[in-house]
Amino acid sequence: MDIDVGAHLKAVRQMYGLSQRELAKRTGVTNGLISLIEQNRVSPSVSSLKKVLDGIPMALADFFTFDPAGKPQVFFTKEELTDIGSGAVELRLVGSRLAKRSMSVLHERYRAHADTGADMLTHAGEEGGVVVRGRIELTVGGETRTLGPGDAYYFASVMPHRFRNITREECEIISASSPPTF
Amino acid sequence: MDIDVGAHLKAVRQMYGLSQRELAKRTGVTNGLISLIEQNRVSPSVSSLKKVLDGIPMALADFFTFDPAGKPQVFFTKEELTDIGSGAVELRLVGSRLAKRSMSVLHERYRAHADTGADMLTHAGEEGGVVVRGRIELTVGGETRTLGPGDAYYFASVMPHRFRNITREECEIISASSPPTF
Protein backbone atom coordinates (compact mmCIF):
# COMPACT_ATOMS: atom_id res chain seq x y z
CA MET A 1 0.00 0.00 0.00
CA ASP A 2 1.47 3.36 -0.97
CA ILE A 3 -0.97 5.12 1.31
CA ASP A 4 -1.68 4.32 4.94
CA VAL A 5 -5.47 4.31 4.88
CA GLY A 6 -5.76 3.96 8.65
CA ALA A 7 -3.46 6.80 9.63
CA HIS A 8 -4.92 8.83 6.82
CA LEU A 9 -8.46 8.43 8.07
CA LYS A 10 -7.40 9.20 11.61
CA ALA A 11 -5.68 12.40 10.48
CA VAL A 12 -8.73 13.50 8.52
CA ARG A 13 -11.13 12.68 11.33
CA GLN A 14 -9.07 14.53 13.94
CA MET A 15 -8.61 17.49 11.65
CA TYR A 16 -12.38 17.85 11.74
CA GLY A 17 -12.38 17.41 15.52
CA LEU A 18 -14.57 14.31 15.49
CA SER A 19 -14.35 11.30 17.81
CA GLN A 20 -14.74 7.81 16.42
CA ARG A 21 -18.19 7.61 17.96
CA GLU A 22 -19.33 11.02 16.68
CA LEU A 23 -18.22 10.08 13.20
CA ALA A 24 -19.82 6.66 13.48
CA LYS A 25 -23.16 8.17 14.39
CA ARG A 26 -23.22 10.33 11.25
CA THR A 27 -22.23 7.49 8.97
CA GLY A 28 -24.17 4.33 9.69
CA VAL A 29 -21.09 2.30 10.57
CA THR A 30 -19.99 1.32 14.06
CA ASN A 31 -17.29 3.04 16.08
CA GLY A 32 -15.57 -0.30 16.43
CA LEU A 33 -15.08 -0.57 12.69
CA ILE A 34 -13.60 2.91 12.54
CA SER A 35 -11.18 1.87 15.27
CA LEU A 36 -10.16 -1.25 13.35
CA ILE A 37 -9.73 0.68 10.11
CA GLU A 38 -7.54 3.29 11.77
CA GLN A 39 -5.34 0.54 13.19
CA ASN A 40 -5.11 -1.03 9.72
CA ARG A 41 -6.44 -4.26 11.15
CA VAL A 42 -8.96 -4.44 8.33
CA SER A 43 -9.07 -3.04 4.82
CA PRO A 44 -12.49 -1.43 4.53
CA SER A 45 -14.68 -2.13 1.56
CA VAL A 46 -15.07 0.80 -0.77
CA SER A 47 -18.71 1.08 0.22
CA SER A 48 -17.99 1.38 3.93
CA LEU A 49 -15.13 3.80 3.42
CA LYS A 50 -17.54 5.82 1.33
CA LYS A 51 -20.08 5.78 4.17
CA VAL A 52 -17.46 6.96 6.64
CA LEU A 53 -16.25 9.77 4.39
CA ASP A 54 -19.83 10.86 3.70
CA GLY A 55 -20.10 11.64 7.39
CA ILE A 56 -17.21 14.08 7.34
CA PRO A 57 -18.08 14.91 4.51
CA MET A 58 -15.32 14.18 2.02
CA ALA A 59 -15.37 12.53 -1.40
CA LEU A 60 -13.40 9.34 -2.02
CA ALA A 61 -11.24 11.07 -4.58
CA ASP A 62 -10.44 13.82 -2.08
CA PHE A 63 -9.49 11.27 0.53
CA PHE A 64 -6.88 9.66 -1.69
CA THR A 65 -5.40 12.98 -2.77
CA PHE A 66 -5.51 14.49 0.70
CA ASP A 67 -2.23 15.42 2.33
CA PRO A 68 -2.28 15.71 6.13
CA ALA A 69 0.96 17.71 6.24
CA GLY A 70 2.10 20.15 8.88
CA LYS A 71 1.60 23.91 8.89
CA PRO A 72 3.32 25.38 5.86
CA GLN A 73 3.69 29.00 4.89
CA VAL A 74 0.43 30.56 3.82
CA PHE A 75 1.24 34.08 2.70
CA PHE A 76 3.84 35.00 0.10
CA THR A 77 4.98 38.45 -1.00
CA LYS A 78 6.05 38.59 -4.63
CA GLU A 79 9.68 38.60 -3.43
CA GLU A 80 9.10 35.35 -1.56
CA LEU A 81 7.94 33.38 -4.59
CA THR A 82 10.61 30.81 -5.44
CA ASP A 83 12.12 31.61 -8.79
CA ILE A 84 12.52 28.69 -11.14
CA GLY A 85 13.16 30.74 -14.25
CA SER A 86 14.62 29.07 -17.28
CA GLY A 87 15.74 31.66 -19.80
CA ALA A 88 13.03 33.48 -21.67
CA VAL A 89 10.25 31.93 -19.61
CA GLU A 90 10.30 33.19 -16.04
CA LEU A 91 8.48 30.95 -13.58
CA ARG A 92 7.70 31.95 -10.02
CA LEU A 93 6.25 29.22 -7.81
CA VAL A 94 3.89 29.93 -4.94
CA GLY A 95 5.40 28.02 -2.02
CA SER A 96 8.48 25.87 -1.71
CA ARG A 97 9.59 23.52 -4.42
CA LEU A 98 10.09 20.81 -1.81
CA ALA A 99 6.92 21.08 0.27
CA LYS A 100 4.33 18.41 -0.29
CA ARG A 101 1.24 19.80 -1.89
CA SER A 102 -1.42 18.82 -4.39
CA MET A 103 -0.86 21.67 -6.84
CA SER A 104 1.72 23.98 -8.33
CA VAL A 105 0.51 27.56 -8.55
CA LEU A 106 2.77 29.60 -10.81
CA HIS A 107 3.22 33.18 -11.88
CA GLU A 108 4.62 32.84 -15.40
CA ARG A 109 6.22 35.55 -17.49
CA TYR A 110 6.97 34.93 -21.15
CA ARG A 111 9.44 37.39 -22.66
CA ALA A 112 9.01 38.49 -26.27
CA HIS A 113 9.19 35.46 -28.59
CA ALA A 114 9.66 33.04 -25.68
CA ASP A 115 8.84 29.43 -26.54
CA THR A 116 8.63 26.25 -24.50
CA GLY A 117 9.95 24.37 -27.52
CA ALA A 118 8.82 22.32 -30.47
CA ASP A 119 9.35 18.99 -28.72
CA MET A 120 6.03 19.18 -27.01
CA LEU A 121 5.76 18.78 -23.26
CA THR A 122 3.80 15.85 -21.90
CA HIS A 123 3.42 14.69 -18.30
CA ALA A 124 0.84 13.40 -15.82
CA GLY A 125 -2.01 15.43 -14.32
CA GLU A 126 -3.92 18.49 -15.43
CA GLU A 127 -3.11 22.14 -15.81
CA GLY A 128 -5.04 25.33 -16.27
CA GLY A 129 -4.50 29.07 -16.20
CA VAL A 130 -5.63 32.56 -17.04
CA VAL A 131 -3.80 35.13 -19.16
CA VAL A 132 -3.29 38.35 -17.21
CA ARG A 133 -1.32 40.50 -19.65
CA GLY A 134 -0.14 40.22 -23.26
CA ARG A 135 -0.92 37.42 -25.67
CA ILE A 136 0.19 33.78 -25.86
CA GLU A 137 -0.09 31.14 -28.58
CA LEU A 138 -1.02 27.80 -27.07
CA THR A 139 -0.96 24.45 -28.87
CA VAL A 140 -2.66 21.47 -27.25
CA GLY A 141 -3.09 18.13 -28.93
CA GLY A 142 -2.77 19.49 -32.46
CA GLU A 143 -5.05 22.46 -31.93
CA THR A 144 -3.61 25.98 -31.71
CA ARG A 145 -5.19 29.14 -30.31
CA THR A 146 -4.03 32.58 -29.31
CA LEU A 147 -5.23 33.80 -25.94
CA GLY A 148 -5.37 37.35 -24.61
CA PRO A 149 -6.00 38.95 -21.21
CA GLY A 150 -8.88 37.24 -19.41
CA ASP A 151 -8.79 34.19 -21.67
CA ALA A 152 -7.99 30.82 -20.15
CA TYR A 153 -7.12 27.18 -20.77
CA TYR A 154 -7.47 23.81 -19.06
CA PHE A 155 -6.24 20.42 -20.25
CA ALA A 156 -4.86 17.04 -19.25
CA SER A 157 -1.09 17.33 -19.28
CA VAL A 158 -0.63 14.06 -21.16
CA MET A 159 -1.75 15.94 -24.26
CA PRO A 160 1.32 17.35 -25.96
CA HIS A 161 1.42 21.11 -25.40
CA ARG A 162 3.49 24.17 -26.19
CA PHE A 163 3.43 27.84 -25.16
CA ARG A 164 4.76 30.51 -27.54
CA ASN A 165 4.81 34.26 -27.15
CA ILE A 166 4.61 35.36 -30.78
CA THR A 167 4.37 39.07 -29.92
CA ARG A 168 6.97 41.72 -29.15
CA GLU A 169 5.49 42.29 -25.70
CA GLU A 170 5.82 40.33 -22.51
CA CYS A 171 3.01 37.96 -21.56
CA GLU A 172 1.94 37.10 -18.02
CA ILE A 173 -0.04 34.05 -16.94
CA ILE A 174 -1.22 32.68 -13.59
CA SER A 175 -1.37 28.93 -13.84
CA ALA A 176 -1.87 25.82 -11.75
CA SER A 177 -0.96 22.17 -12.24
CA SER A 178 -2.26 19.21 -10.36
CA PRO A 179 -0.41 17.13 -9.36
CA PRO A 180 2.48 19.61 -9.00
CA THR A 181 4.92 19.77 -11.90
CA PHE A 182 7.60 21.57 -9.88
CA MET B 1 -22.86 5.26 -4.15
CA ASP B 2 -22.38 8.37 -6.24
CA ILE B 3 -19.98 6.46 -8.44
CA ASP B 4 -20.60 3.09 -10.09
CA VAL B 5 -17.39 1.32 -9.13
CA GLY B 6 -18.18 -1.74 -11.23
CA ALA B 7 -18.96 0.03 -14.47
CA HIS B 8 -16.08 2.37 -13.77
CA LEU B 9 -13.59 -0.45 -13.41
CA LYS B 10 -14.91 -2.14 -16.51
CA ALA B 11 -14.53 1.06 -18.52
CA VAL B 12 -10.98 1.57 -17.28
CA ARG B 13 -10.00 -2.03 -17.90
CA GLN B 14 -11.40 -2.06 -21.42
CA MET B 15 -9.79 1.29 -22.17
CA TYR B 16 -6.47 -0.42 -21.53
CA GLY B 17 -7.50 -3.39 -23.68
CA LEU B 18 -7.24 -5.96 -20.90
CA SER B 19 -9.44 -8.99 -20.28
CA GLN B 20 -10.49 -9.86 -16.74
CA ARG B 21 -8.04 -12.75 -16.75
CA GLU B 22 -5.14 -10.71 -18.14
CA LEU B 23 -5.70 -8.08 -15.51
CA ALA B 24 -6.09 -10.71 -12.80
CA LYS B 25 -2.75 -12.23 -13.69
CA ARG B 26 -0.94 -8.92 -13.23
CA THR B 27 -2.61 -8.14 -9.93
CA GLY B 28 -2.59 -11.14 -7.63
CA VAL B 29 -6.38 -11.15 -7.58
CA THR B 30 -8.64 -13.71 -9.24
CA ASN B 31 -10.55 -13.12 -12.44
CA GLY B 32 -13.71 -14.18 -10.64
CA LEU B 33 -13.40 -11.31 -8.22
CA ILE B 34 -12.95 -8.85 -11.03
CA SER B 35 -16.11 -10.22 -12.59
CA LEU B 36 -18.05 -9.82 -9.34
CA ILE B 37 -16.74 -6.29 -8.80
CA GLU B 38 -17.70 -5.21 -12.30
CA GLN B 39 -21.22 -6.55 -11.74
CA ASN B 40 -21.39 -4.64 -8.46
CA ARG B 41 -22.15 -7.89 -6.68
CA VAL B 42 -19.46 -7.09 -4.12
CA SER B 43 -17.93 -3.89 -2.85
CA PRO B 44 -14.20 -4.56 -3.01
CA SER B 45 -12.01 -3.78 -0.05
CA VAL B 46 -9.69 -0.87 -0.59
CA SER B 47 -6.76 -3.26 -0.57
CA SER B 48 -8.13 -5.43 -3.34
CA LEU B 49 -9.19 -2.48 -5.45
CA LYS B 50 -5.68 -1.15 -4.97
CA LYS B 51 -4.22 -4.46 -6.14
CA VAL B 52 -6.41 -4.43 -9.23
CA LEU B 53 -5.51 -0.85 -10.12
CA ASP B 54 -1.81 -1.54 -9.57
CA GLY B 55 -2.04 -3.98 -12.44
CA ILE B 56 -3.26 -1.37 -14.89
CA PRO B 57 -1.49 0.69 -13.44
CA MET B 58 -3.61 3.49 -11.99
CA ALA B 59 -3.61 5.20 -8.60
CA LEU B 60 -6.69 5.04 -6.40
CA ALA B 61 -7.09 8.80 -6.52
CA ASP B 62 -7.01 8.72 -10.31
CA PHE B 63 -9.61 5.98 -10.37
CA PHE B 64 -12.11 8.05 -8.43
CA THR B 65 -11.51 11.17 -10.49
CA PHE B 66 -11.33 9.35 -13.80
CA ASP B 67 -13.84 10.35 -16.43
CA PRO B 68 -14.40 7.78 -19.16
CA ALA B 69 -16.15 10.40 -21.31
CA GLY B 70 -14.96 12.13 -24.45
CA LYS B 71 -12.45 14.98 -24.84
CA PRO B 72 -13.14 18.22 -23.04
CA GLN B 73 -12.76 21.85 -24.07
CA VAL B 74 -9.22 23.19 -23.81
CA PHE B 75 -9.40 26.86 -24.77
CA PHE B 76 -11.69 29.42 -23.19
CA THR B 77 -12.23 33.04 -24.16
CA LYS B 78 -13.09 35.27 -21.24
CA GLU B 79 -16.70 35.21 -22.36
CA GLU B 80 -16.73 31.42 -22.17
CA LEU B 81 -15.72 31.24 -18.52
CA THR B 82 -18.71 29.98 -16.54
CA ASP B 83 -19.90 32.68 -14.21
CA ILE B 84 -20.62 31.59 -10.67
CA GLY B 85 -20.78 35.06 -9.21
CA SER B 86 -22.34 35.52 -5.80
CA GLY B 87 -22.95 39.21 -5.13
CA ALA B 88 -19.90 41.31 -4.42
CA VAL B 89 -17.51 38.49 -5.23
CA GLU B 90 -17.50 37.63 -8.91
CA LEU B 91 -16.17 34.16 -9.69
CA ARG B 92 -15.42 32.94 -13.18
CA LEU B 93 -14.53 29.27 -13.51
CA VAL B 94 -12.24 27.93 -16.23
CA GLY B 95 -14.19 25.00 -17.68
CA SER B 96 -17.56 23.56 -16.89
CA ARG B 97 -18.86 23.26 -13.39
CA LEU B 98 -19.94 19.71 -14.12
CA ALA B 99 -16.93 18.28 -15.88
CA LYS B 100 -14.72 16.02 -13.83
CA ARG B 101 -11.31 17.53 -13.22
CA SER B 102 -8.67 17.64 -10.53
CA MET B 103 -8.68 21.41 -10.02
CA SER B 104 -10.81 24.52 -10.09
CA VAL B 105 -9.06 27.42 -11.78
CA LEU B 106 -10.88 30.67 -11.05
CA HIS B 107 -10.72 34.29 -12.09
CA GLU B 108 -12.01 36.11 -9.00
CA ARG B 109 -13.06 39.74 -8.78
CA TYR B 110 -13.75 41.31 -5.39
CA ARG B 111 -15.73 44.53 -5.55
CA ALA B 112 -15.00 47.33 -3.08
CA HIS B 113 -15.54 46.08 0.49
CA ALA B 114 -16.50 42.59 -0.68
CA ASP B 115 -16.22 39.94 2.03
CA THR B 116 -16.59 36.16 2.00
CA GLY B 117 -18.06 36.41 5.48
CA ALA B 118 -17.15 36.12 9.14
CA ASP B 119 -18.28 32.51 9.42
CA MET B 120 -15.03 31.22 7.98
CA LEU B 121 -15.00 28.85 5.05
CA THR B 122 -13.60 25.37 5.53
CA HIS B 123 -13.55 22.45 3.10
CA ALA B 124 -11.31 19.68 1.82
CA GLY B 125 -8.25 20.12 -0.36
CA GLU B 126 -5.84 22.97 -0.96
CA GLU B 127 -6.04 26.33 -2.64
CA GLY B 128 -3.60 28.92 -3.86
CA GLY B 129 -3.57 32.05 -5.93
CA VAL B 130 -1.86 35.23 -7.03
CA VAL B 131 -3.18 38.78 -6.70
CA VAL B 132 -3.27 40.47 -10.09
CA ARG B 133 -4.76 43.88 -9.28
CA GLY B 134 -5.80 45.75 -6.12
CA ARG B 135 -5.37 44.61 -2.55
CA ILE B 136 -7.02 41.86 -0.49
CA GLU B 137 -7.03 41.08 3.23
CA LEU B 138 -6.72 37.34 3.78
CA THR B 139 -7.22 35.53 7.08
CA VAL B 140 -6.09 31.92 7.37
CA GLY B 141 -6.15 29.97 10.60
CA GLY B 142 -6.06 33.04 12.84
CA GLU B 143 -3.37 34.88 10.90
CA THR B 144 -4.25 37.91 8.78
CA ARG B 145 -2.26 39.54 5.98
CA THR B 146 -2.91 42.06 3.26
CA LEU B 147 -1.69 41.07 -0.19
CA GLY B 148 -1.05 43.30 -3.20
CA PRO B 149 -0.33 42.71 -6.90
CA GLY B 150 2.18 39.87 -7.38
CA ASP B 151 1.70 38.56 -3.84
CA ALA B 152 0.32 35.09 -3.37
CA TYR B 153 -1.08 32.52 -0.94
CA TYR B 154 -1.34 28.76 -0.57
CA PHE B 155 -3.06 26.77 2.19
CA ALA B 156 -5.01 23.64 3.07
CA SER B 157 -8.67 24.50 2.74
CA VAL B 158 -9.58 22.84 6.02
CA MET B 159 -8.01 25.85 7.71
CA PRO B 160 -10.75 28.41 8.28
CA HIS B 161 -10.28 31.26 5.82
CA ARG B 162 -11.77 34.56 4.76
CA PHE B 163 -11.20 37.03 1.95
CA ARG B 164 -11.99 40.74 2.45
CA ASN B 165 -11.45 43.64 0.13
CA ILE B 166 -10.94 46.50 2.60
CA THR B 167 -10.15 49.05 -0.09
CA ARG B 168 -12.34 51.22 -2.30
CA GLU B 169 -10.94 49.64 -5.44
CA GLU B 170 -11.71 46.36 -7.10
CA CYS B 171 -9.34 43.43 -6.49
CA GLU B 172 -8.58 40.68 -8.96
CA ILE B 173 -7.13 37.25 -8.16
CA ILE B 174 -6.34 34.15 -10.19
CA SER B 175 -6.75 31.13 -7.97
CA ALA B 176 -6.81 27.35 -8.05
CA SER B 177 -8.27 24.72 -5.74
CA SER B 178 -7.49 21.07 -5.68
CA PRO B 179 -9.68 19.11 -5.47
CA PRO B 180 -12.17 21.40 -7.19
CA THR B 181 -14.43 23.46 -4.96
CA PHE B 182 -16.89 24.21 -7.74
Next chain:
DNA sequence: AAAATTCGTTTAATATAATTGACACTATGG
Protein backbone atom coordinates in the same frame (compact mmCIF):
# COMPACT_ATOMS: atom_id res chain seq x y z
C1' DA C 1 -14.21 10.21 46.19
C1' DA C 2 -17.78 7.66 43.91
C1' DA C 3 -20.70 7.86 39.79
C1' DA C 4 -21.29 9.01 35.20
C1' DT C 5 -19.39 10.37 30.53
C1' DT C 6 -16.38 9.79 26.92
C1' DC C 7 -12.65 8.00 24.79
C1' DG C 8 -10.36 4.16 21.95
C1' DT C 9 -9.93 -0.82 21.98
C1' DT C 10 -11.24 -5.66 21.89
C1' DT C 11 -13.96 -10.13 21.38
C1' DA C 12 -17.38 -13.40 19.56
C1' DA C 13 -21.02 -13.71 16.32
C1' DT C 14 -22.49 -12.67 11.83
C1' DA C 15 -22.44 -10.82 7.19
C1' DT C 16 -19.94 -10.29 3.26
C1' DA C 17 -15.88 -10.37 0.33
C1' DA C 18 -12.57 -13.38 -2.10
C1' DT C 19 -10.94 -17.93 -3.86
C1' DT C 20 -11.42 -22.06 -6.19
C1' DG C 21 -12.80 -24.87 -9.79
C1' DA C 22 -16.24 -25.67 -12.89
C1' DC C 23 -19.50 -24.14 -16.60
C1' DA C 24 -21.40 -22.11 -20.97
C1' DC C 25 -20.39 -19.37 -24.72
C1' DT C 26 -17.59 -17.53 -28.85
C1' DA C 27 -14.12 -17.53 -32.11
C1' DT C 28 -10.22 -19.48 -34.73
C1' DG C 29 -7.88 -22.98 -36.95
C1' DG C 30 -6.71 -27.89 -38.16
Next chain:
DNA sequence: CCATAGTGTCAATTATATTAAACGAATTTT
Protein backbone atom coordinates in the same frame (compact mmCIF):
# COMPACT_ATOMS: atom_id res chain seq x y z
C1' DC D 1 -16.56 -30.98 -37.41
C1' DC D 2 -13.83 -31.23 -33.49
C1' DA D 3 -10.07 -29.16 -30.86
C1' DT D 4 -8.17 -25.43 -28.52
C1' DA D 5 -7.95 -21.24 -26.36
C1' DG D 6 -10.24 -17.19 -25.42
C1' DT D 7 -14.08 -14.77 -23.04
C1' DG D 8 -17.37 -13.75 -18.68
C1' DT D 9 -20.19 -16.04 -15.12
C1' DC D 10 -21.52 -18.86 -11.20
C1' DA D 11 -21.88 -22.25 -6.69
C1' DA D 12 -19.57 -23.69 -2.92
C1' DT D 13 -15.88 -22.96 0.21
C1' DT D 14 -12.69 -20.12 2.72
C1' DA D 15 -11.10 -15.76 4.39
C1' DT D 16 -12.15 -11.41 6.02
C1' DA D 17 -14.87 -7.30 6.99
C1' DT D 18 -18.50 -5.64 10.05
C1' DT D 19 -21.61 -5.63 14.00
C1' DA D 20 -22.99 -5.44 18.75
C1' DA D 21 -21.61 -5.49 23.22
C1' DA D 22 -18.34 -5.27 26.77
C1' DC D 23 -13.78 -3.58 28.58
C1' DG D 24 -10.30 -0.48 30.86
C1' DA D 25 -8.43 4.10 31.06
C1' DA D 26 -8.93 8.98 31.44
C1' DT D 27 -12.07 13.13 32.44
C1' DT D 28 -15.92 15.39 34.33
C1' DT D 29 -19.92 15.59 37.61
C1' DT D 30 -22.15 15.56 41.87
